[in-house]
Amino acid sequence: MTTENSSASGANASTSGTSNEGAFNRFLRVTEIDPRLLGMVGALLLIWLGFHLYGAIVNGFGAFLTPRNLWNLSVQTASIGIMATGMVLVIVTRNIDLSVGSILGFCAIVMGVIQVDILPQYLGLGHPAIWIITVICGLILGAMIGAFHGFLIAYLEIPSFIVTLAGLMVWRGAAFLVARGETISPVDSTFALLGGGPYGAIGSTGSWAVGLVACAVILWMLVKGRKRRETYGFHVRPVWAEVVVAALTCGAVIGAVLLVNAYGWPRGIVRRYAEANNITIPEEGLFISHGFAIPVLILVVVAIGMTILARRTRFGRYVFAIGGNPEAAKLAGINVNMMTVKIYALMGTLAALAGVVSSARLTSATNALGQFDELYVIAAAVIGGTSLAGGVGTIYGAILGALVMQSLQTGMILIGFDSAIQQVVVGVVLAFAVFLDNRYRSARK
Incomplete structure (x- = not known):
């Protein structure tokens, strides 16, 4: 009887603690x-x-x-x-x-x-x-x-x-x-x-290749980690939490790719590169991304x-x-x-x-x-x-x-x-x- 009472008391305390938890703290805990x-x-x-x-x-x-x-x-x-x-x-x-x-x-x-x-x-x-x-x-x-x-x-x-x-x-x-x-x-x-x-x-193309590979690896690791937890009976995050984590990490990678590709070579270097490779520079200029x-x-x-x-x-x-x-x-x-x-x-x-x-x-x-x-x-x-x-x-x-x-x-x-x-x-x-x-x-x- 005493054990049951103490278990019930602990469960109530845990439930109370969870209910008093703020939405942001709950988000951090779940994800x-x-x-x-x-x-x-x-x-x-x-x-x-x-x-x-x-x-x-x-x-x-x-x-x-x-x-x-x-x-x-x-x-x-x-x-x-x-x-x-x-x-x-x-x-x-x-x-x-x-x-x-x-x-x-x-x-x-x-x-x-x-x-x-x-x-x-x-x-x-x-x-x-x-x-x-x-x-x-x-x-x-x-x-x-x-x-x-x-x-x-x-x-x-x-x-x-x-x-x-x-x-x-x-x-x-x-x-x-x-x-x-x-x-x-x-x-x-x-x-x-x-x-x-x-x-x-590595330029624009190379950076996109790196970014897409990184996103694929992130998704693979999340799926593999979830399956491993299920196999050994560990706590598994809700599906929405997995999606949020995947979106945040892959979003950061894609954002980094867009950022480094937005920075182009200086005009003088572009001109020398074009001359060395017999490339005609258009009137609006030639933009070559640095990439990563x-x-x-x-x-x-x-x-x-x-x-x-x-x-x-x-x-x-x-x-x-x-x-x-x-x-x-x-x-x-x-x-x-x-x-x-x-x-x-x-x-x-x-x-x-x-x-x-x-x-x-x-x-x-x-x-x-x-x-x-x-x-x-x-x-x-x-x-x-x-x-x-x-x-x-x-x-x-x-x-x-x-x-x-x-x-x-x-x-x-x-x-x-x-x-x-x-x-x-x-x-x-x-x-x-x-x-x-x-x-x-x-x-x-």
């Missing part, structure tokens, strides 16, 4: 949309709209919400976003990496020397294998540096803050020594395509790969287990030391990949490349919901955080803010993000 993700998207849209309206009021026109600026913003976000995906795993395990900007700069310098000074002597200038060998060497170098940092942290038990702070100074100085303080340019022409630009994009930039596609591939790694593999489960409770992870048989080495090796590889994108975008390698990027990468991960207390973080959140950080920086440049003010704003935003994270975790306890 399983992450409230923090929605909050970040809302904040991003407010930032974009704010900078656009400010420019419209002060200068008479808004320059932020234009295809040109948003396309450039996506390219500028690529290198920070690539590194932020790795920083999520580092912070989840209760560590930190302050050296990623210096690793980026050092790897970029070494790759510059390889493709400008070394390989042309043996393969000949413009050889098609130059950029491939260069990228492979850069990624291996980044992985070795990261693994070395991980070894010092895991096996010599030096705090990650100290190891990576030392790495920040050591690899920045090493980059200066390798390049002798000089700018290394121009990089290989094919390598330069990895940085974007008119020729470093190659750095953005690299970021998307990295994001997908890192998401699978974090959520679908044993490696990812071990990472979050270590972040949740390192001692329990050790008792469960996880080799925490080797995992730390692997995580930092992965972080170094991603920093080197960001170095590929950054140096290709500038078509040169300089000693200052990647300077202060570590601050933006950490800020992007934290803003994206990665907890400094460990155990919590998402890849897509870090990329959104990178987009927020780059949007702030780009917007402040457009409206003419001094660089000192930009640094102040970044610091305030980072502190505020940590404050919100603490409040969010306290509210969930």
Whole structure:
């Protein structure tokens, strides 16, 4: 009798709680949309709209919400976003990496020397294998540096803050020594395509192909996920909720395709392209779409790969287990030391990949490349919901955080803010993000 009464009481309480739930909260619960993700998207849209309206009021026109600026913003976000995906795993395990900007700069310098000074002597200038060998060497170098940092942290038990702070100074100085303080340019022409630009994009047709494939994959994943839940008897979302999620995600993809295709090549480049290919330019002009930039596609591939790694593999489960409770992870048989080495090796590889994108975008390698990027990468991960207390973080959140950080920086440049003010704003935003994270975790306890 007592059990029945308590069960009835619990059911009534649950029903009462559901009935008192607001319509918006019920929508989020049924569709399983992450409230923090929605909050970040809302904040991003407010930032974009704010900078656009400010420019419209002060200068008479808004320059932020234009295809040109948003396309450039996506390219500028690529290198920070690539590194932020790795920083999520580092912070989840209760560590930190302050050296990623210096690793980026050092790897970029070494790759510059390889493709400008070394390989042309043996393969000949413009050889098609130059950029491939260069990228492979850069990624291996980044992985070795990261693994070395991980070894010092895991096996010599030096705090990650100290190891990576030392790495920040050591690899920045090493980059200066390798390049002798000089700018290394121009990089290989094919390598330069990895940085974007008119020729470093896939055009309108390629972008539509990517967008349609992405939509097909999204729909397939939703259908497969629903069938898997039904098979194992898990809760299944209502059909209307599945349709809403599919419409939102596919709508975002199609919107991105329309946006990048709305940004055309500059007239001078169009004219040179037409002359080189014997194309007659009509009186109304010739419009050639940029489409998705190659750095953005690299970021998307990295994001997908890192998401699978974090959520679908044993490696990812071990990472979050270590972040949740390192001692329990050790008792469960996880080799925490080797995992730390692997995580930092992965972080170094991603920093080197960001170095590929950054140096290709500038078509040169300089000693200052990647300077202060570590601050933006950490800020992007934290803003994206990665907890400094460990155990919590998402890849897509870090990329959104990178987009927020780059949007702030780009917007402040457009409206003419001094660089000192930009640094102040970044610091305030980072502190505020940590404050919100603490409040969010306290509210969930």
